[in-house]
Amino acid sequence: MIVLNVTYKCKHEMREEFLEAIFAEGIDEACRAEAGNFMYDYYIPVERSDELFLLEKWRDEAALAEHGKQPHIARLKEIKPQFVDDTVIEKYVVE
Numbered sequence: 094m095i096v097l098n099v100t101y102k103c104k105h106e107m108r109e110e111f112l113e114a115i116f117a118e119g120i121d122e123a124c125r126a127e128a129g130n131f132m133y134d135y136y137i138p139v140e141r142s143d144e145l146f147l148l149e150k151w152r153d154e155a156a157l158a159e160h161g162k163q164p165h166i167a168r169l170k171e172i173k174p175q176f177v178d179d180t181v182i183e184k185y186v187v188e
Contacts, residue, residue: 094131094187095157099147102179108137108145111176118172123165124149129156 103111112135115121124133129152136146151157160166173180 095149095151095154096185096187097147097149097151097157098183098185099149100181100183101145101147101173101177102181103143103145103177105143107176108143111173112137112145114172114176115169118165118168120165120169123163124160127156127160127163129153129159 101108101111115135121133121135124130130150131152132148132150134148136148138144138146151160
């Protein structure tokens with residue numbers, strides 16, 4: 094299994110708007126519906142008001158690679174710059 098910890102460092106006071114845009118576009122639901130996806134959940138850090146955390150779990154590298162080719166991920170890449178200054182991705186392989 095592949096686990097991704099994604100931390101979005103949002104522009105000041107743009108976290109809620111970013112999350113609303115993700116939900117409005119249906120990006121979260123589309124990701125969860127992908128073959129090989131086990132988890133795709135957003136979390137709001139209590140003490141970091143401009144960060145958004147995403148936990149993703151994928152069956153394997155092939156499923157993750159296919160995920161990156163999806164039109165909803167292309168759409169996420171289009172809207173992200175208006176809300177996010179930086180993205181940190183930590184990747185773990187769990188046997």
